[in-house]
Amino acid sequence: MKKIVLLGYMGCGKSTIAQNLSKITEIPFLDLDVCIEKKANLSIKEIFEQFGEIHFRKLEHEMFLELLQSPENSIIGLGGGTPCYANNHLLLQREDIDSIYLKASIDTLYNRLVYNKSKRPLIADMNEEEMKEFIAKHLFDRSFYYNHAQYKVVVDNKTVDETVEDILKILA
Numbered sequence: 415m416k417k418i419v420l421l422g423y424m425g426c427g428k429s430t431i432a433q434n435l436s437k438i439t440e441i442p443f444l445d446l447d448v449c450i451e452k453k454a455n456l457s458i459k460e461i462f463e464q465f466g467e468i469h470f471r472k473l474e475h476e477m478f479l480e481l482l483q484s485p486e487n488s489i490i491g492l493g494g495g496t497p498c499y500a501n502n503h504l505l506l507q508r509e510d511i512d513s514i515y516l517k518a519s520i521d522t523l524y525n526r527l528v529y530n531k532s533k534r535p536l537i538a539d540m541n542e543e544e545m546k547e548f549i550a551k552h553l554f555d556r557s558f559y560y561n562h563a564q565y566k567v568v569v570d571n572k573t574v575d576e577t578v579e580d581i582l583k584i585l586a
């Protein structure tokens with residue numbers, strides 16, 4: 415059974431696009447972060463605060479494997495860091511997966527994240543200037559891993575529906 419896996423930096427739209435793609439394709443959608451939160455019975459923020467990032471990365475890897483093991487078709491929205499730890503990027507190339515990198519520019523990411531940072535522990539306490547510099551450097555570091563996706567969709571200046579359309583074309 416095939417899985418559609420969406421990846422990319424925080425704010426590129428993985429959760430939003432996965433949900434909308436699910437409505438059109440009628441393939442069930444799973445958000446990796448939400449699955450981790452349900453299993454731990456804690457928010458991502460609480461997991462970071464109480465157990466630290468390294469523990470979160472362990473839970474994230476285990477949940478990614480668990481979702482990939484299930485026999486059903488699904489659309490999986492990863493967390494922004496998922497491909498960058500525990501060799502998760504190598505899982506993106508499996509034959510039973512269509513992995514899609516939602517590629518966004520620093521400006522797009524900054525504009526979307528600046529008012530949506532509170533639930534994202536890596537950037538929650540940064541001011542605007544720090545955030546812009548952090549996103550630029552972090553995206554550069556992470557691009558190596560994101561580029562292991564089988565497909566890439568540029569999301570800048572596109573509506574949710576336009577991005578969903580681009581993904582449907584790739585999957586057709």
Ligand SMILES: Nc1ncnc2c1ncn2[C@@H]1O[C@H](COP(=O)(O)OP(=O)(O)O)[C@@H](O)[C@H]1O
Nearest residue numbers: 423424425426427428429430431526572573574
């Ligand atoms: N064209 C667009 N595509 C996707 N998200 C968009 C778009 N325009 C604005 N947004 C907003 O950007 C944010 C993307 O966040 P989210 O879907 O949680 O991304 P991720 O899961 O990649 O961190 C949401 O608040 C969403 O409403």
Ligand SMILES: O=C(O)C1=C[C@@H](OP(=O)(O)O)[C@@H](O)[C@H](O)C1
Nearest residue numbers: 423424425447493494495534535
């Ligand atoms: O980039 C990251 O390392 C993270 C991204 C988040 O997911 P989103 O990309 O959905 O915000 C979430 O998994 C956690 O806060 C860590």
Ligand SMILES: [Mg+2]
Nearest residue numbers: 428429492493
């Ligand atoms: Mg998300």
